Amino acid sequence: MLAAVTLLAIMLLTCVDVAGRYVFNAPVPGAFELTEFAMGALIFAGLPLTTLREQQVTVDLMDGLVPRMLRPARDAAVHAVSAVCMAVIAWRLWVKAGQMAAAGDTTAALHIGIAPLVYYMSMQSAVTAGVLLLLVARREGAAGERFR
Secondary structure, eight states: OHHHHHHHHHHHHHHHHHHHHHTSSOOOTTHHHHHHHHHHHHHHHHHHHHHHTTOSOOOOTTGGGSOGGGHHHHHHHHHHHHHHHHHHHHHHHHHHHHHHHHHTOBOTTTOOBSHHHHHHHHHHHHHHHHHHHHHHHHHHHHHHHHTO
16 A cells, blocks of 8 residues: 555656656656655665565566476575575665764755655665565475375
């Protein structure tokens, strides 16, 4: 729902900005910065749900080479490595957000603090890492059932 509301806000802002720019010769001040912020929030809002539904883009060039009964184990391994990567991303984003907060980093036009968005991105990355661990457990359970 958060992702949908964010996308709606981006669309409305873009429409108002374009109409203001070309019809009234008065664009929305800082529309570019607001759109950048909203896009960052949108991407990270959708990341855990996309991961949970396993709807991310995948390349299956090697699927034919992996025996069918090994695929759940392979998928679990991929999810485990991905969980570690997302956990590292979450950690590094958290550190970066702290540095930005300490430095008082803001956007150029509207002077909006950047750190809260980066903290949000870090938290959503951590949630995604948790979702990936859930998928590992699900795959392990499925693999165990096949061997019984």
